[in-house]
Amino acid sequence: MMERVYVRASRDYDVLIGAGLLDTCGGEIAAVTASRRCALVTDSTVAPLYARRVEASLRKAGMDVCTYVFPAGEQNKNLTTYGAILEFLAEQKLTRSDFVAALGGGVTGDMAGFAAATYQRGIDYIQLPTTFLAASDSSVGGKTAVDLAAGKNLAGAFWPPRLVVCDCGAFSTLPPDTFADGVAETLKHGLIADRDFFDFLMKEPIRDHLPAVVKRNVEIKAAVVAEDEREQGKRKLLNFGHTLGHAIEKCSGYAVPHGHAVAIGMVLASRAAERLGYSPGGTLAAVIAANVRHNLPIKCSYTATELYDAATGDKKRRGGTIDVVVLEEIGRARTVELDMEGLRAFAEAAL
Numbered sequence: 047m048m049e050r051v052y053v054r055a056s057r058d059y060d061v062l063i064g065a066g067l068l069d070t071c072g073g074e075i076a077a078v079t080a081s082r083r084c085a086l087v088t089d090s091t092v093a094p095l096y097a098r099r100v101e102a103s104l105r106k107a108g109m110d111v112c113t114y115v116f117p118a119g120e121q122n123k124n125l126t127t128y129g130a131i132l133e134f135l136a137e138q139k140l141t142r143s144d145f146v147a148a149l150g151g152g153v154t155g156d157m158a159g160f161a162a163a164t165y166q167r168g169i170d171y172i173q174l175p176t177t178f179l180a181a182s183d184s185s186v187g188g189k190t191a192v193d194l195a196a197g198k199n200l201a202g203a204f205w206p207p208r209l210v211v212c213d214c215g216a217f218s219t220l221p222p223d224t225f226a227d228g229v230a231e232t233l234k235h236g237l238i239a240d241r242d243f244f245d246f247l248m249k250e251p252i253r254d255h256l257p258a259v260v261k262r263n264v265e266i267k268a269a270v271v272a273e274d275e276r277e278q279g280k281r282k283l284l285n286f287g288h289t290l291g292h293a294i295e296k297c298s299g300y301a302v303p304h305g306h307a308v309a310i311g312m313v314l315a316s317r318a319a320e321r322l323g324y325s326p327g328g329t330l331a332a333v334i335a336a337n338v339r340h341n342l343p344i345k346c347s348y349t350a351t352e353l354y355d356a357a358t359g360d361k362k363r364r365g366g367t368i369d370v371v372v373l374e375e376i377g378r379a380r381t382v383e384l385d386m387e388g389l390r391a392f393a394e395a396a397l
């Protein structure tokens with residue numbers, strides 16, 4: 047069985063969710079593009095596991111495929127790898143009517159998407175997410191990026207994919223911690239937008255309901271993106287746990303993976319919000335219980351000053367404000383605009 051979620055954006059696209067789709071993705075892709083030439087971009091862990099199957103399916107659908115493999119890991123989500131992907135596309139003489147297929151986790155999707163967004167001023171790309179996180183979050187919404195030395199995702203573009211094909215069967219090879227990264231963003235979706243979904247996640251084993259859970263994640267994200275694709279307002283709510291989460295990633299030199307950092311960031315934001323009176327009592331306890339149930343961390347090993355410095359970068363000299371997301375209740379969130387002093391107080395109350 048295959049689920050289909052329609053995403054309304056500046057360019058509409060479908061998200062297909064099911065088991066075994068890596069073997070049939072070629073036909074689905076051929077249905078949305080007239081091009082018969084594809085550059086498959088994937089990382090060194092995913093390539094030996096799944097690239098063959100995707101190449102075979104694309105070729106079966108009449109496509110000519112060339113494959114670029116980069117070394118796996120967030121530390122390679124940088125300008126060097128991004129530049130190498132662009133050079134590969136040029137060497138392979140991809141034209142504006144050809145397309146890129148991103149096979150892998152969020153690192154691959156964000157970086158191959160950014161390469162597609164900028165190669166010859168933008169060519170089509172397809173997302174083939176293989177992590178639970180990429181399927182449930184990063185492959186949808188059209189945000190593409192690489193990290194700079196100054197911080198996460200600082201160079202990027204809004205560039206919607208043509209199609210997202212999610213084969214939940216690929217999650218079977220994920221290390222438990224990497225699976226848990228996706229659970230963190232899943233809990234986030236429940237916490238900010240859907241109390242019933244959050245309650246479900248607290249009762250049912252997620253692995254027993256994978257296509258349904260991915261589908262609900264995609265629906266929640268798609269609804270937000272349809273309203274505010276370029277993050278002028280409502281989309282900011284998807285950043286719950288991310289202001290301090292990104293700071294943790296940066297402080298750790300990206301040794302703490304994104305999902306784990308967000309999990310801790312949600313605990314920190316909930317503690318600060320409860321102490322500062324934005325969230326009702328019990329919010330922090332609910333977030334901690336959710337993390338514990340799903341083998342996600344709840345403790346931060348950095349000080350408020352370290353987090354504040356990492357979160358503000360240059361901004362503290364220039365002044366300005368930062369939006370943080372707080373829960374008004376489980377299932378409903380809002381943003382709070384903080385100046386630099388406010389953010390310092392928030393970071394202090396978070397620990």
Ligand SMILES: NC(=O)c1ccc[n+]([C@@H]2O[C@H](COP(=O)([O-])OP(=O)(O)OC[C@H]3O[C@@H](n4cnc5c(N)ncnc54)[C@H](O)[C@@H]3O)[C@@H](O)[C@H]2O)c1
Nearest residue numbers: 091118151152153154176177179180184189216219220304
């Ligand atoms: N664009 C967005 O809206 C958005 C949203 C959330 C996160 N992100 C970004 O996504 C990234 C995190 O994504 P991620 O957690 O998928 O990281 P990732 O892409 O680094 O994948 C995690 C690890 O799992 C491996 N892997 C991938 N699929 C596998 C499989 N099926 N079996 C075994 N191993 C597999 C990868 O090689 C990697 O080592 C971060 O850079 C984050 O900033 C972007």
Ligand SMILES: [Zn+2]
Nearest residue numbers: 231288304308
């Ligand atoms: Zn995230």
